[in-house]
Amino acid sequence: MAFADMMTAAHRRMKNYLRSTSGNLTMIAALGSIPVIAAAGMAIDYARISRVHDEMQLIADGATLAAAGARNLTGTSDNKKTQRVAIATNYMSNGIARLSDVDVVGTPTVVATTSKVTVSVKATVKGSFMNVLDALSSDADFGSGSGGNQDGSHGRSYGVRVSSEASWNEGMSLLCMLVLNPSSSQSLQIQGTADLFAPSCAVWVNSSSTSGLYENGNATLTAKKICVRGGYSGSAYYPDMPKTGSGNCPVYADPLAAQFKTDYDAAYPSAVLRYNGYSSSSKKYTQMTFSGSSVNQLLQPGIYDGGIQVKAGAKVRLAPGTYYIQNGKFEVQQGTVENNDFSATGGVTIIMTEPTAGTKVTNSTQTRLDVTAQSTMTLKAPASGRFAGIALAQHPNSITSTSKTTANSIIGGGTKSITGIVYYPTNILYITGGGSGTVSNPEKIATDNPQFAIVADKVFIEGNGQLRVGGASDSESAGLPALPSAGAGKTIISLK
Numbered sequence: 001m002a003f004a005d006m007m008t009a010a011h012r013r014m015k016n017y018l019r020s021t022s023g024n025l026t027m028i029a030a031l032g033s034i035p036v037i038a039a040a041g042m043a044i045d046y047a048r049i050s051r052v053h054d055e056m057q058l059i060a061d062g063a064t065l066a067a068a069g070a071r072n073l074t075g076t077s078d079n080k081k082t083q084r085v086a087i088a089t090n091y092m093s094n095g096i097a098r099l100s101d102v103d104v105v106g107t108p109t110v111v112a113t114t115s116k117v118t119v120s121v122k123a124t125v126k127g128s129f130m131n132v133l134d135a136l137s138s139d140a141d142f143g144s145g146s147g148g149n150q151d152g153s154h155g156r157s158y159g160v161r162v163s164s165e166a167s168w169n170e171g172m173s174l175l176c177m178l179v180l181n182p183s184s185s186q187s188l189q190i191q192g193t194a195d196l197f198a199p200s201c202a203v204w205v206n207s208s209s210t211s212g213l214y215e216n217g218n219a220t221l222t223a224k225k226i227c228v229r230g231g232y233s234g235s236a237y238y239p240d241m242p243k244t245g246s247g248n249c250p251v252y253a254d255p256l257a258a259q260f261k262t263d264y265d266a267a268y269p270s271a272v273l274r275y276n277g278y279s280s281s282s283k284k285y286t287q288m289t290f291s292g293s294s295v296n297q298l299l300q301p302g303i304y305d306g307g308i309q310v311k312a313g314a315k316v317r318l319a320p321g322t323y324y325i326q327n328g329k330f331e332v333q334q335g336t337v338e339n340n341d342f343s344a345t346g347g348v349t350i351i352m353t354e355p356t357a358g359t360k361v362t363n364s365t366q367t368r369l370d371v372t373a374q375s376t377m378t379l380k381a382p383a384s385g386r387f388a389g390i391a392l393a394q395h396p397n398s399i400t401s402t403s404k405t406t407a408n409s410i411i412g413g414g415t416k417s418i419t420g421i422v423y424y425p426t427n428i429l430y431i432t433g434g435g436s437g438t439v440s441n442p443e444k445i446a447t448d449n450p451q452f453a454i455v456a457d458k459v460f461i462e463g464n465g466q467l468r469v470g471g472a473s474d475s476e477s478a479g480l481p482a483l484p485s486a487g488a489g490k491t492i493i494s495l496k
Contacts, residue, residue: 049158052102052125057162059095060119061495063088063110064166067117068493076259077114077388084112088119101125102160116167124157165496176201176453176469177223178252180425183207184458186214190221190234193464194433198223200470201453205229206251213242219461256390256423256455263386264351264395271324274299277306278327285327290314290335298340299323307367310335310375318379320346322387326353331370338378347382347420352394352408366399368427369408371416381420391420394427401428404460412463424456433463 067088073080088110096104108121176198181187187207190196191214196203202225205213215221215234226242227249235241243249277286285306290297293313301321307328310316317340330350339348352367369392371377381391394408401407407428410416422429452469461467 060164063091064164068166081112118165120163174201177203179205185209190219193218195466197468272302274302275304332375336376349387373411376415393423428458429456
């Protein structure tokens with residue numbers, strides 16, 4: 001066959017091949033099925049991821065609720081936090097162990113504070129159809145945040161991340177003033193033009209006397225709840241008159257007594273003696289004294305035997321820790337005393353104590369607080385550890401005050417700001433205005449503090465100052481443990 005004829009025959013066969021349509025439908029259908037299968041695979045994977053995410057979220061929510069609602073917790077605030085973490089962790093572990101198609105990444109994070117528990121966990125879920133097709137170049141993180149595969153591979157697994165937070169509010173209201181004396185008349189006195197202001201918390205008086213709570217003159221008491229076991233006199237109580245009687249207001253036991261004694265017995269013997277003001281020849285004590293505006297002194301925690309005096313413009317800064325003032329006054333006369341460090345770990349506790357009272361004292365020295373007008377005292381209690389939440393305290397081993405002249409006293413004027421609890425279980429706390437305030441613009445103590453509370457045998461408030469006590473709804477914002485709650489009330493738990 002001639003070459004020209006061969007080319008003509010080949011051209012004819014090529015045209016016939018190109019005109020043929022047999023088998024094309026199958027090829028087109030096969031190619032078209034790829035995105036359909038991919039879409040089906042993605043839908044199945046998404047359903048699986050969504051199911052696993054929801055199951056994990058339920059487990060996380062259950063863990064925080066179980067920890068927040070736990071009962072019969074024991075020990076210190078830190079002990080209770082540890083117990084709540086264990087409850088949430090065990091709940092998470094048991095719940096996740098029952099899930100299929102899930103690999104937990106790392107260790108679930110569980111954090112407990114005095115008012116809330118938070119949980120977060122990461123995991124991976126294996127894909128199905130998309131793994132076969134290997135059509136994904138990276139996974140999507142399902143839940144909060146974003147990211148690829150946890151192991152860096154492509155098209156094999158999806159990241160899942162869930163978190164939960166549960167907080168609680170115990171009781172009807174926080175207790176911010178507790179007057180412990182069980183029987184004395186006028187154990188809580190508010191006189192003159194003074195104001196006791198506690199709008200977010202409860203004021204509780206244990207006295208069974210018919211005048212255990214005493215209001216006189218133009219003084220006022222404003223509190224979320226006012227409770228007195230016996231009776232009261234006066235009428236300037238807001239927004240409601242006090243509740244009375246042992247049925248409504250039974251004796252509220254000292255919530256700090258046991259832990260304070262435990263902490264003191266453990267800490268005091270190892271404290272460093274920083275100052276010894278006792279003279280064996282005169283058998284008297286003298287104070288460590290700082291005087292003059294040029295003085296700016298940093299003190300360290302320890303025992304100050306004979307007391308401390310800060311006056312005439314001197315400034316004393318207190319390093320974090322516990323200060324034991326014994327056999328003498330902690331006295332601030334137109335001077336300044338403040339924390340050197342106001343961070344979360346910079347708390348200070350000042351304890352008036354007299355472990356040797358009656359054995360060496362011959363000059364009638366009494367350990368007490370005496371802060372005069374135009375003085376500045378700015379204190380913040382420690383947030384954790386020994387004496388957590390306590391800024392000022394007086395040990396029951398101290399000589400008991402019987403009148404205003406020997407009471408622990410704070411006089412208005414200047415700045416008095418205390419974040420924490422003032423604890424005088426067997427002594428009087430006497431607070432009076434400095435004389436320069438007015439009814440419409442009174443001198444104020446602890447006006448803006450997120451947490452300031454008083455537990456004392458008796459409390460006397462006079463003059464024209466305003467004493468403001470209260471507790472933060474979230475005590476963590478104050479960097480302190482939560483205050484005890486006043487009265488019967490259910491624990492309210494909120495899930496976030």
